[in-house]
Ligand SMILES: Nc1ncnc2c1ncn2[C@@H]1O[C@H](COP(=O)(O)OP(=O)(O)OP(=O)(O)O)[C@@H](O)[C@H]1O
């Protein structure tokens with residue numbers, strides 16, 4: 001189910017402001033790619049162009065191509081809604097729907113995509129999704145309680161369950177652990193390692209150890225200065241990036257000399 | 260004297276309110292931090308304002324009860340003899356009954372017409388219209404609230420009634436088998452459906468304004484969660500916006516209902532009154548509302564008549580209170596799921 005992503009000459013704008021310039025990279029299927037870089041360099045912005053969530057912000061637009069399995073997401077006849085059904089997303093802050101129960105949260109995406117699903121199928125899907133998100137044992141007795149009643153880490157795993165319930169090709173995660181304690185973080189990292197056998201995963205993180213632990217490839221973004229667009233400095237195997245990066249800027253950032 | 264704007268029940272604007280800080284204060288086991296200076300002054304001010312509202316409410320209730328008492332306790336035969344406009348009713352209760360019925364029917368009608376339209380406008384303004392158009396449209400809707408109800412009455416009687424009369428005739432002919440549309444359609448259209456229509460226009464602004472505010476407060480995070488799952492705009496509204504706004508919508512509708520229940524002039528000027536328990540919306544001389552009846556009778560009323568009128572006012576007060584409390588109850592029922600936590 002996983003698919004490769006090819007990004008070419010991508011410029012990303014908020015109105016007139018060019019936030020990210022000239023990004024080109026290939027993201028392999030069934031792998032975890034981590035984005036690192038200082039705050040404001042455009043990691044989230046770039047991530048959100050991979051499922052066309054960028055354009056829900058008024059005035060935001062892009063130039064260039066993002067091809068998923070050879071099909072340009074920004075082609076004239078591509079429906080952004082269809083793209084988002086293929087490319088799931090987990091946000092920095094857990095955002096289960098507060099008015100829905102845990103079960104309804106997991107099914108939310110499925111209910112949108114194919115309106116009808118039998119009761120037993122739904123129950124199975126809820127269990128499978130929650131199991132893959134490592135949440136099943138904790139919530140199986142209270143599936144009818146509101147999703148917002150869970151702890152932050154549980155909520156985040158609920159959001160992951162919700163995202164994978166629709167069986168996307170690609171899963172994007174924007175700092176999924178930044179609001180979580182170390183134990184929940186580990187749970188989610190384990191989860192990412194398991195999920196990569198089925199999905200193409202892209203994760204933004206500020207935590208170097210996390211990038212080193214979970215990812216196969218790492219992309220370093222940097223910012224030349226305030227008001228300048230962010231750029232991709234380099235992307236390579238995670239081992240290489242953390243041991244012998246090609247660029248000086250990468251080494252400086254990783255060794256904590258700035259940022 | 261109506262109670263439409265009974266202040267403490269002005270339903271909360273915006274998403275599920277957090278518990279007011281005043282209630283937390285002084286909870287047992289909580290360390291009491293001493294307020295100082297401005298903070299203390301503000302606390303007294305807030306407490307005072309809250310208390311004042313209660314006092315006003317109580318004063319109104321007491322006034323109504325005291326003034327209505329003579330009519331309520333007067334022996335029925337004497338009351339009927341003294342109050343000329345009881346319209347053959349055998350007692351005060353059998354007179355107030357149809358009035359309550361008419362009042363609730365007219366207000367319900369207005370709510371039924373106004374709510375869907377108001378929600379549509381509010382959603383359009385908050386989630387569909389380009390920003391410029393949205394601002395303009397919001398402003399126009401707010402302007403509707405600035406029109407005095409006398410003007411609505413004039414407009415309803417002189418312009419709207421003749422205009423809708425052919426439509427009502429058509430309704431009566433084709434859908435006459437539905438009880439609401441049965442009977443001889445009034446040639447002047449001074450009937451309850453016309454009143455409902457005018458009341459709907461009058462309560463449209465408040466429902467629109469409140470629900471628009473609530474829609475705008477939907478957390479961006481939840482909207483994006485829906486969009487990222489592949490929701491279309493309408494699906495996003497259904498999954499993220501409407502559930503979040505649910506209690507706000509109810510509050511908005513209840514505010515509108517409150518206004519419709521107490522509206523006087525427009526009803527008085529449009530409706531050809533009657534004192535029956537009648538669902539016929541297109542026939543003249545069927546229903547009357549409490550507020551319009553008070554306005555119509557008050558000028559030439561004897562002391563006992565006034566007392567009887569105030570008794571009907573008391574009924575209106577109770578209805579409005581009941582409506583607001585029901586709204587509160589509905590809002591609080593699913594608190595767990597409200598998103599306030
Ligand atoms: N909604 C927006 N409107 C306008 N500019 C924005 C918006 N969101 C982000 N930007 C700008 O785009 C640039 C990149 O922001 P982005 O959020 O992508 O950074 P980031 O790398 O994710 O940072 P962080 O690590 O702090 O999350 C910044 O200059 C930011 O100010």
Ligand SMILES: [Mg+2]
Nearest residue numbers: 043044045174
């Ligand atoms: Mg970010």
